[in-house]
Amino acid sequence: MAPSSLLTAVTASLCLFSALTIDDIQKQATINANKVLEGTLSDGLTRGANCNKNTVSIRKEYGDLTKDERLEYIRAVKCIRSKPSKLPAGKYPGAKTRYDDFVVVHMNMTPSVHSTANFMHWHRYYIWAYETALKTECDFKGSQPYWNWGKYSDLPTSPIFNGDEWSMGGNGENVKHSGGMMGIPPGEGGGCVTKGPFGNLTVSLGPLMSTMDPALGIKANSQRDGYGNNQRCLRRDVNNHYMASSLKPTNLASHITSNTAIGTFQTTLQNDTPQMSAIHSSGHFSIWGDPGGDVYVSPGEPTFWLHHGQLDRHWWMWQNYLEASLKARTSMYEGGTNWLNPYSAKGKVTDKQWLSVVAPTGQDGLPSNQLFSTIAGPFCYVYQ
Numbered sequence: 001m002a003p004s005s006l007l008t009a010v011t012a013s014l015c016l017f018s019a020l021t022i023d024d025i026q027k028q029a030t031i032n033a034n035k036v037l038e039g040t041l042s043d044g045l046t047r048g049a050n051c052n053k054n055t056v057s058i059r060k061e062y063g064d065l066t067k068d069e070r071l072e073y074i075r076a077v078k079c080i081r082s083k084p085s086k087l088p089a090g091k092y093p094g095a096k097t098r099y100d101d102f103v104v105v106h107m108n109m110t111p112s113v114h115s116t117a118n119f120m121h122w123h124r125y126y127i128w129a130y131e132t133a134l135k136t137e138c139d140f141k142g143s144q145p146y147w148n149w150g151k152y153s154d155l156p157t158s159p160i161f162n163g164d165e166w167s168m169g170g171n172g173e174n175v176k177h178s179g180g181m182m183g184i185p186p187g188e189g190g191g192c193v194t195k196g197p198f199g200n201l202t203v204s205l206g207p208l209m210s211t212m213d214p215a216l217g218i219k220a221n222s223q224r225d226g227y228g229n230n231q232r233c234l235r236r237d238v239n240n241h242y243m244a245s246s247l248k249p250t251n252l253a254s255h256i257t258s259n260t261a262i263g264t265f266q267t268t269l270q271n272d273t274p275q276m277s278a279i280h281s282s283g284h285f286s287i288w289g290d291p292g293g294d295v296y297v298s299p300g301e302p303t304f305w306l307h308h309g310q311l312d313r314h315w316w317m318w319q320n321y322l323e324a325s326l327k328a329r330t331s332m333y334e335g336g337t338n339w340l341n342p343y344s345a346k347g348k349v350t351d352k353q354w355l356s357v358v359a360p361t362g363q364d365g366l367p368s369n370q371l372f373s374t375i376a377g378p379f380c381y382v383y384q
């Protein structure tokens with residue numbers, strides 16, 4: 001081997017060794033978060049004595065839950081779907097259940113919590129409120145699980161979507177349909193979900209911004225704002241379109257390692273380019289369907305919380321995996337306050353965030369700087 005090609009080979013292998021995998025990033029984030037909990041590393045925030053290594057809850061990947069843990073989660077989700085709405089009667093005719101309250105709040109908040117400074121923060125708050133409702137209103141014994149985007153190369157047969165009794169229900173029935181936004185080709189679903197725990201589920205709010213093939217004939221809502229009662233089946237088109245591109249483990253790792261400020265971190269997470277759809281939308285469009293593919297109404301899809309749990313985990317890994325920048329990254333905040341207006345007021349860390357009727361008691365209107373860390377403010381959880 002000529003010296004120059006030897007050098008190339010050595011350099012190449014060094015690069016291979018120095019590229020952190022997403023598993024390395026998760027491990028480092030766990031180590032550093034534990035140091036913060038032990039008080040040997042500062043994140044610049046103060047925390048009460050009631051959040052420590054013994055009390056912190058651990059959010060796990062859905063496929064890593066035991067079968068009993070999955071059944072317990074499914075039970076709690078079904079329970080919240082069976083409780084009555086707490087919204088003012090008649091104001092939102094499509095809001096029948098306590099679960100629908102979460103969908104309505106998201107529909108109301110959509111323009112101010114996407115592509116804005118509080119995108120990550122508000123959704124962290126919102127998922128925690130859901131997890132809290134499962135615990136306080138349905139006696140849920142576990143923690144909110146997440147879907148690790150890079151884990152399954154065949155999503156329809158994953159433990160989340162394989163349709164067995166421990167899954168979140170199956171794919172939609174295979175119906176002929178065309179693809180949608182951003183060049184997504186149709187997958188093997190497109191019809192109603194009929195198998196597993198959420199088989200034959202009825203949804204009522206929306207659609208508001210459907211991305212499914214109009215030829216499927218999904219019934220329009222009687223109200224322009226999507227709040228009318230529009231009973232129809234839950235549809236999915238679980239597909240692998242993004243598994244080998246934007247949701248590949250190496251792409252997820254490089255998204256974390258290549259962005260050093262929260263502005264570029266959250267913008268590149270959300271902004272699709274002609275070359276590649278962004279990570280956030282890729283996750284939504286891997287489940288797709290109705291209402292899963294509708295930015296306003298997507299929480300009506302029961303796996304919304306697994307996808308957004310992972311989005312929160314992605315941010316948590318980015319905040320925590322480097323000991324030297326953990327403190328700075330924890331409190332970074334950047335961006336506007338309205339998704340359609342690039343000149344909207346800049347978000348401030350003291351801006352209050354609103355959850356309305358889905359806020360846990362006494363916990364509505366917390367400022368963004370209370371939502372910086374998963375182990376400060378109202379939160380006490382880490383990811384595994």
Ligand SMILES: *[C@@H]1O[C@H](CO)[C@@H](O)[C@H](O)[C@H]1NC(C)=O
Pocket residue numbers: 194195196197198199200
């Ligand atoms: C959904 O409805 C279809 C048709 O009635 C039925 O065959 C199927 O077993 C149902 N699925 C569930 C999970 O109840």
Ligand SMILES: [Cu+2]
Pocket residue numbers: 106114123
């Ligand atoms: Cu959202």
